[in-house]
Amino acid sequence: MTVDVVQALSRLLSAESLVTDPDVLQAHRNDQAEWAPAGMPCALARPATTSEVRAVLDVARTLRVPVVARGAGSGLSGGANASDGCIVLSLLRMNRVLEVDRRGMLAVVQPGALNAAVKAAAAEHGLWYAPDPASWEFSTIGGNLATNAGGLCCVKYGVTGDAVLGLEVVLADGSVVRTGGRTVKNVAGYDLTRLFVGSEGTLGIITEATLRLRPRPPKATTLLAAFPTLVGAGKAVCDIMGTTRPSLLELMDRTTVRAVEAWKPMGLDVEAAALLLARSDAGGAQGEEEVGVMAAACERAGATFVMNTADEAEGELLMGARRFAYPALEQQGATLLDDVGVPLSRIPELLAAVEHIAAQRGVRIGTFGHAGDGNMHPTVVFDRNDLDAMTRAKQAFDDILHAALDLGGTITGEHGVGSLKRGFLPAQLGSESLHLHRTLKQALDPLGILNPGKLL
Amino acid sequence: MTVDVVQALSRLLSAESLVTDPDVLQAHRNDQAEWAPAGMPCALARPATTSEVRAVLDVARTLRVPVVARGAGSGLSGGANASDGCIVLSLLRMNRVLEVDRRGMLAVVQPGALNAAVKAAAAEHGLWYAPDPASWEFSTIGGNLATNAGGLCCVKYGVTGDAVLGLEVVLADGSVVRTGGRTVKNVAGYDLTRLFVGSEGTLGIITEATLRLRPRPPKATTLLAAFPTLVGAGKAVCDIMGTTRPSLLELMDRTTVRAVEAWKPMGLDVEAAALLLARSDAGGAQGEEEVGVMAAACERAGATFVMNTADEAEGELLMGARRFAYPALEQQGATLLDDVGVPLSRIPELLAAVEHIAAQRGVRIGTFGHAGDGNMHPTVVFDRNDLDAMTRAKQAFDDILHAALDLGGTITGEHGVGSLKRGFLPAQLGSESLHLHRTLKQALDPLGILNPGKLL
Numbered sequence: 001m002t003v004d005v006v007q008a009l010s011r012l013l014s015a016e017s018l019v020t021d022p023d024v025l026q027a028h029r030n031d032q033a034e035w036a037p038a039g040m041p042c043a044l045a046r047p048a049t050t051s052e053v054r055a056v057l058d059v060a061r062t063l064r065v066p067v068v069a070r071g072a073g074s075g076l077s078g079g080a081n082a083s084d085g086c087i088v089l090s091l092l093r094m095n096r097v098l099e100v101d102r103r104g105m106l107a108v109v110q111p112g113a114l115n116a117a118v119k120a121a122a123a124e125h126g127l128w129y130a131p132d133p134a135s136w137e138f139s140t141i142g143g144n145l146a147t148n149a150g151g152l153c154c155v156k157y158g159v160t161g162d163a164v165l166g167l168e169v170v171l172a173d174g175s176v177v178r179t180g181g182r183t184v185k186n187v188a189g190y191d192l193t194r195l196f197v198g199s200e201g202t203l204g205i206i207t208e209a210t211l212r213l214r215p216r217p218p219k220a221t222t223l224l225a226a227f228p229t230l231v232g233a234g235k236a237v238c239d240i241m242g243t244t245r246p247s248l249l250e251l252m253d254r255t256t257v258r259a260v261e262a263w264k265p266m267g268l269d270v271e272a273a274a275l276l277l278a279r280s281d282a283g284g285a286q287g288e289e290e291v292g293v294m295a296a297a298c299e300r301a302g303a304t305f306v307m308n309t310a311d312e313a314e315g316e317l318l319m320g321a322r323r324f325a326y327p328a329l330e331q332q333g334a335t336l337l338d339d340v341g342v343p344l345s346r347i348p349e350l351l352a353a354v355e356h357i358a359a360q361r362g363v364r365i366g367t368f369g370h371a372g373d374g375n376m377h378p379t380v381v382f383d384r385n386d387l388d389a390m391t392r393a394k395q396a397f398d399d400i401l402h403a404a405l406d407l408g409g410t411i412t413g414e415h416g417v418g419s420l421k422r423g424f425l426p427a428q429l430g431s432e433s434l435h436l437h438r439t440l441k442q443a444l445d446p447l448g449i450l451n452p453g454k455l456l
Numbered sequence: 457m458t459v460d461v462v463q464a465l466s467r468l469l470s471a472e473s474l475v476t477d478p479d480v481l482q483a484h485r486n487d488q489a490e491w492a493p494a495g496m497p498c499a500l501a502r503p504a505t506t507s508e509v510r511a512v513l514d515v516a517r518t519l520r521v522p523v524v525a526r527g528a529g530s531g532l533s534g535g536a537n538a539s540d541g542c543i544v545l546s547l548l549r550m551n552r553v554l555e556v557d558r559r560g561m562l563a564v565v566q567p568g569a570l571n572a573a574v575k576a577a578a579a580e581h582g583l584w585y586a587p588d589p590a591s592w593e594f595s596t597i598g599g600n601l602a603t604n605a606g607g608l609c610c611v612k613y614g615v616t617g618d619a620v621l622g623l624e625v626v627l628a629d630g631s632v633v634r635t636g637g638r639t640v641k642n643v644a645g646y647d648l649t650r651l652f653v654g655s656e657g658t659l660g661i662i663t664e665a666t667l668r669l670r671p672r673p674p675k676a677t678t679l680l681a682a683f684p685t686l687v688g689a690g691k692a693v694c695d696i697m698g699t700t701r702p703s704l705l706e707l708m709d710r711t712t713v714r715a716v717e718a719w720k721p722m723g724l725d726v727e728a729a730a731l732l733l734a735r736s737d738a739g740g741a742q743g744e745e746e747v748g749v750m751a752a753a754c755e756r757a758g759a760t761f762v763m764n765t766a767d768e769a770e771g772e773l774l775m776g777a778r779r780f781a782y783p784a785l786e787q788q789g790a791t792l793l794d795d796v797g798v799p800l801s802r803i804p805e806l807l808a809a810v811e812h813i814a815a816q817r818g819v820r821i822g823t824f825g826h827a828g829d830g831n832m833h834p835t836v837v838f839d840r841n842d843l844d845a846m847t848r849a850k851q852a853f854d855d856i857l858h859a860a861l862d863l864g865g866t867i868t869g870e871h872g873v874g875s876l877k878r879g880f881l882p883a884q885l886g887s888e889s890l891h892l893h894r895t896l897k898q899a900l901d902p903l904g905i906l907n908p909g910k911l912l
Contacts, residue, residue: 102698148647182864184831
C-alpha cells in the first residue's frame, strides 16, 4: 500500500515535492499538543502549486489514503498529527505573499506564509494584518485559518476568520473552489469562506487566502492592575468591556504571576489573586481617556494597584509579563495548556472552578488568557516522570473542559478540537448539531480522506 | 393538495397560527423587490413556538410543499416571495427579546423581533446592538440574519453576521440544531452559525439568535465634503480607509444629490460630482482628530468644500441628506435599487461604469451607498408607465451587475440574491463553487422544501 501511494505520488509530483525519508517523516508526525496520538505517515508531500495539492488529493482519493495537512506544526490540539499510513501534506513551500493591494486594503497569500511575513508585507505598505495568535512569529496563515486562530488583539479586531475575504480551496473530489472575493461585504451565496475557516483540514485544503488589511492603529497606552480577589478582576473585565473598547485585555492568576516572578523577576505583586493587563490603541488624548475609564473600572472593582503608561517601551515591558506566562509555567514542569471560553460574565466562576479542580486533583494550574473575550488558558503543570501526577494532570485538564461547558462555555476558544478534544465535542454540540456536522463532512468528503479522526 | 396541506397544518397548529384568508395570503406574497416573481401561497403559518415551526416543516416534508420564511417583508431581492402552493412561514409572532445579559454583553432574541426592538432593549441596559440596515426601524432580526444585512455602521462594526454568537435553527428534517453559543470566541466544530446567516431561508429556519452587544460609542463628529470628480471622491475614500477608522463613510453622486435637493432643499452642492459623508465615533478630542485626518484626505483628493461638526443635531441634519437619498429618488419615478460591491480601490471605476450605462441605456441612475465598504446602490429611476423605459431600466440594472463582476466585485453586498439576482450568481461563483453550493443544499434539504428557486 505504502509503495502504491508513493509510486502514485511520484508520478504526479516533482521530485522536490515528495519526501519519504523516515527521519523527515518522523519529524512531520506531530504538532505541539501533549498526548495527542500520532501515527506514522507513508509519505510527505510538499506541493509547490495548487495543481500539486490537487494531485495529492487525486492519489488519496484513488487509493483511499488519509491526507493530513500541516503548516508550521505549531498547533496545540493534535489537529496536524499524522494517522498511520497517511500522506502528510505540508503547505510550507507555498509560502508567498502574492499581492498587497494598498488601496484595496487586502493581501493575497499562500497558506505556507508565516503570519509574521504577512504582517511585514502589510507594514511595507503602511497597513496592518491584525490577527496575532501567540505563535504569530512562527505559525503559518494556513494553520491560522485551519483553526480560526485568535490572539490578543481579537478583543477589538476579531479573530482570523474576521480578516478573511476569500479563499481558494481544493476539495476532496479534486475540484478547486474560490470562496468570497475581494470585497469587504459580499452576500452572494452561502458563506463558504467561514465554513472552511476553522475546519481543521477536514473539509478541504486551503491553497490561497485573500486577507483584509487595516490601517495601523495609533500608539497604545497600557494599563496594569492588581486585584485581591478573582471576583474583583472578573468584575473589572465586565465593566471595561461594557464601557470602552480595549485593544487588549489579558488576565494572569497568582500561580502564573508567581511563575513569571520565579523565572523573570519584574517586581509583580505575587500576593494578588490576579493581574489585569489592558490597552487602548485609540491614540492620543482618547487613548489616555479610554485607559482612564479602564483604571476607574479597576478601582471600583477593588484593585489594590493600578498604573498606566503611554510610553511604548514601558508598555512593552508590562506586556512582557503576559508574554512570559506560558514559558514561565513551562519552567516548572511539563504542561497541559487548556483553551476554554466562557461568557464574559462567568470568568470569575471559571477561575474559581479551576482553583477548585487544582485543589481536588492535587495539581498546580496557572491560568492566564484573553479575559476580554472570556477565553482562558488554564495550564496544568506536572512532573512528566511521575505517572500518578500525569494521570491527575490529565484528569484536571478534562475537569476544566467540563467546568467550561457547565458555565455555558466552549471547550476551545482558539486552538481547535484536533484529536485532543474530539471526545468532548459531542457534549458541547449535542446530538443534532453533531449529526449536522457529520452530514456536512459526508457531503464534502464522502470517502473520509481529509484528516480523519480529527475534530469530528 | 391545498386542502391536504391546510388540513395537515390545522391538525398541528393552533387556530391562531394558521391563516388561509385569501386577502391575507395576497398580502404575504411579496417582499419589496421590484419585478421579482411571486406565486400564490396555499397557507400562511404564523407559529408562536419552535415546535410549531417544526410542525410546519413536518407537514412540508411529508407533503413535499415548499416553505417560504418571512419576517417583515422588507427584503429587496424577492427572497421572501411566495412560490405557488407554498406555505408562507411568518416569524412575526415569535418577536420577543428573551434576554439581555448586560454583563455577558449579549441578547437572546426571537427572529420576529424588530432590529429596532433589539436596539431598544440593549439601550435599556446601556448597551448597543450595532447592525443598522436602512430598514432597521421596520425589518426583523430574522430577515437581517437571512440576508446577512449590512448598513451604515458596518464599515467599523461589521455586518449582521459579525454580531451573531449562536442560533437555534429548525432543519428541513425537523431536527432543531443549536449553533455557536454565548462566547465571543468559539472554534468547537464547524462555523454553522455563518452557514445559516445569509442563506436566505434555503438551509433552515432560524428560530432564535444570540446576539453580541457592545458598549455604546461616544458622540459622533460628522464630516461633509464635496468633490468635483468621482475619481477624487474615490481617492478620498481609499485614503480615509487606509489611515483611520470612520464609523460611517457614505457617498452620494450628483444625480442623487439633485434628487435630494429637489425634494428636500438643504443647500447641498448640486454641481459637485459627489458628496462624501463621514463620521468618527472615537469621541472627544480623538473624534475631532480622526475627522481632521479625514478632512485632510478629502482636501488632498481635491474636495472643493469640506466642513465638519461635533454638534450632534447638526450632524444628524447632514446625515439627513444621505437618509433622504433613496426616498428622494423614489419621488422621481419607479426605482430599481441595485446593491453591488467592489474592492475599495475600484469605486471610481464602478461609478464611471454606472454613468456610462446610464448614458448608453438612456436612463437616470442615482448612486449612493456605503463607500467605505465598496458597497454601492446605483438606483435606476424610470417611468413605470413607459414599457420601453422599463425595459431599458432592467437592462441598466443588469449592466450594473456585470460591471461589478468585471471589477472583481459582487452582485450583492447586503440585500441578498433572492430570486432577483439568481440568474447572475453562476457568473460570480463559477461552476465549482456553484456545485459546492448545490451539494450543501442537497445535504441539508434533500427534498428541496426550503425556499426553492431562491439564491441557487
